[in-house]
Amino acid sequence: MNPRKLFALTRAGIMESLQFRLGTFVTLFANLLYLVLVYYLWKAIYASSGVDVVNGMTFTDTMIYLILATSLFNFLEMFVVWDMSRSIQSGKIILDLLKPMKFRKYTFWSYSGSHVVSFIMTFLPTFVVVMIITHGAIHMGINLLWFIISTVFALIVNFNIEMLVATLCLYTESTWGINIVKETIVLLLSGASIPLAFFPEKLREVVQYLPFRAVYDIPLTILLQKNGSDTIEGLLPMFALQVIWIVILTAAGTLFWNYSVKKITVNGG
Amino acid sequence: MEEMALVMNKVCKDFKVLNRHEGLKGSIQDLFSRDYKTISAVKDVSLEVKRGEIIGYLGPNGAGKSTTIKMMTGVLEPTSGDILVNGKVPYKNRTENCENIGVVFGQRSQLWWSLPLIESFKLLRDIYMVPQKDYENMIELYRSLVDIEPILHKPVRQMSLGQRTLSDILAAFLHNPAIVFLDEPTIGLDVSMKDKIRSLIKGLNKEKNTTVILTTHDMGDVDALCKRIVIIDKGTKIYDNDIEHLKGYFGSYRTLHMKLNDDTWESMLIDEKETDIMDVIMKKQKETKIKDIRLEEISTEEVIKKIYEGVAV
Numbered sequence A: 001m002n003p004r005k006l007f008a009l010t011r012a013g014i015m016e017s018l019q020f021r022l023g024t025f026v027t028l029f030a031n032l033l034y035l036v037l038v039y040y041l042w043k044a045i046y047a048s049s050g051v052d053v054v055n056g057m058t059f060t061d062t063m064i065y066l067i068l069a070t071s072l073f074n075f076l077e078m079f080v081v082w083d084m085s086r087s088i089q090s091g092k093i094i095l096d097l098l099k100p101m102k103f104r105k106y107t108f109w110s111y112s113g114s115h116v117v118s119f120i121m122t123f124l125p126t127f128v129v130v131m132i133i134t135h136g137a138i139h140m141g142i143n144l145l146w147f148i149i150s151t152v153f154a155l156i157v158n159f160n161i162e163m164l165v166a167t168l169c170l171y172t173e174s175t176w177g178i179n180i181v182k183e184t185i186v187l188l189l190s191g192a193s194i195p196l197a198f199f200p201e202k203l204r205e206v207v208q209y210l211p212f213r214a215v216y217d218i219p220l221t222i223l224l225q226k227n228g229s230d231t232i233e234g235l236l237p238m239f240a241l242q243v244i245w246i247v248i249l250t251a252a253g254t255l256f257w258n259y260s261v262k263k264i265t266v267n268g269g
Numbered sequence B: 001m002e003e004m005a006l007v008m009n010k011v012c013k014d015f016k017v018l019n020r021h022e023g024l025k026g027s028i029q030d031l032f033s034r035d036y037k038t039i040s041a042v043k044d045v046s047l048e049v050k051r052g053e054i055i056g057y058l059g060p061n062g063a064g065k066s067t068t069i070k071m072m073t074g075v076l077e078p079t080s081g082d083i084l085v086n087g088k089v090p091y092k093n094r095t096e097n098c099e100n101i102g103v104v105f106g107q108r109s110q111l112w113w114s115l116p117l118i119e120s121f122k123l124l125r126d127i128y129m130v131p132q133k134d135y136e137n138m139i140e141l142y143r144s145l146v147d148i149e150p151i152l153h154k155p156v157r158q159m160s161l162g163q164r165t166l167s168d169i170l171a172a173f174l175h176n177p178a179i180v181f182l183d184e185p186t187i188g189l190d191v192s193m194k195d196k197i198r199s200l201i202k203g204l205n206k207e208k209n210t211t212v213i214l215t216t217h218d219m220g221d222v223d224a225l226c227k228r229i230v231i232i233d234k235g236t237k238i239y240d241n242d243i244e245h246l247k248g249y250f251g252s253y254r255t256l257h258m259k260l261n262d263d264t265w266e267s268m269l270i271d272e273k274e275t276d277i278m279d280v281i282m283k284k285q286k287e288t289k290i291k292d293i294r295l296e297e298i299s300t301e302e303v304i305k306k307i308y309e310g311v312a313v
Helices: A001-016 A021-049 A060-078 A081-089 A093-097 A102-134 A142-172 A176-189 A200-205 A217-226 A230-261 B023-032 B065-075 B094-096 B119-125 B134-147 B161-173 B191-206 B219-226 B241-250 B276-289 B301-306
Strands: B004-018 B036-050 B054-058 B079-085 B101-105 B179-183 B211-215 B228-233 B238-240 B253-260 B266-271 B290-297
Touching: A001 A102, A001 B119, A021 A060, A021 A102, A060 A102, A060 A142, A060 A217, A060 B161, A081 A093, A081 A102, A081 A142, A081 A176, A093 A102, A093 B094, A093 B101, A102 A142, A102 A230, A142 A176, A142 A217, A142 A230, A217 A230, B004 B065, B004 B211, B023 B079, B036 B228, B054 B065, B054 B219, B065 B179, B065 B211, B101 B161, B119 B134, B119 B161, B134 B191, B161 B179, B161 B191, B161 B253, B179 B241, B191 B211, B191 B219, B211 B219, B219 B301, B228 B241, B228 B301, B238 B241, B241 B301, B253 B276, B253 B301, B266 B276, B276 B290
Parallel strands: B054 B211, B054 B228, B101 B179, B179 B211
Antiparallel strands: B004 B036, B004 B079, B228 B238, B253 B266, B253 B290
């Protein structure tokens, strides 16, 4: 595959996202509101527990985790399902199907540009603010590199989940309900709304092996150097989990898509 | 290169649809229903199109035109029969085949909405791997055919429908495909824009020897562009020949225009085999004064209307 095609799509995606500057500021503002809420909620939780460390996490740990999870969420959030259901309904999808690229690849690289923009515009500023406020609670070292690698993996896992749900919507022709269910499951089981450390023991054992954890929990754990991720022995299983899920989901997603695309009838015209 | 740009041999396409029931109770029934019926959208269509031809692919709404186009582009797989586009089966190796076709759907755009047109061009150049030299030549050709300067740096979302359609056509030809599918390219456009678009299509077809499959409901498009037309109705091909030949079938038809006393023109289609034109004029003259009379050959529009209405050819 020639990278020229792919980077051309990234470039266009970056230019398109930059057209919507206002959106970025609104996102940052909404995050701020959300974080105020989260701050008081968890403050109350810690106050009522009467101890400083709950499930191995201090209040600061939890806050850092959740703040970064939120901005990571903004960065990883994709609208594949929405966009695709819209283009199915309008029939525009036929134009994307007629591009000389595999549809899944085309879609992924079309979105890549907007990820680059949101990483720089929402994740980086939040990260810097957290870093300054917490006076070095985040370790600055090789963990940043591991974090970036695992974030790229997380992006691919997330894309695959999105694509699977979007493919499902080809059959149902209605999207809203399915998408809400997907978002709730991903946010909860990935550790984006509640750190996985707070999950009941039994549930945590199951969730640990699910693909959702590969999206938020693993990159953040690596960044914050929790659960032994500051050693190679701790890192390897996490990367392995991400890579295994990428392989499984890509294979399943490709098969499912190739099968489904033959079944669909493109609306209108 | 293949002599034939497109060959279809006894192509059929069936769809399975659920038999829907009426009312709330019916809707609930439908959730569990296995009651499907088969609809044949396209039946036994055979067609050959030579390289460099422009053919008008016509038919009333719901005749199966779009389904055929989707099979030609490889989006849909025919239920039976063979299709070859540029000598290849379109639904196998889709990615590869897409490099050799271009599409324009009058009501949809493949351009990047918020970016200036030139960026969409550059992006398409990279996606289709067009060598820089060819790309520059193509842009040069575009410049000679239409005035693209005012739209080249304009974001697509700010364009008028006419400018956008023009841009979409340019985008479809950019990678110099062997065959281009134009689905109602002049829909909703004003007279002068239609004219511009027709001469652009004609120019590109002449310069690049591109095969064009044109579906339209506008007989002006057909008159301006197509020597040959194919008409399909209820999924079956009912006509395939040049327009003059078609008019021959209706050789006895004339359109009579009469300018009446109040300066309005009244037109009617008359079959000379059945009615005598002089009778009609004399009858009218008894009612009102006729200031002027014009007699014309049947227009393409009238011919097509006759065919859609079910006059046997």
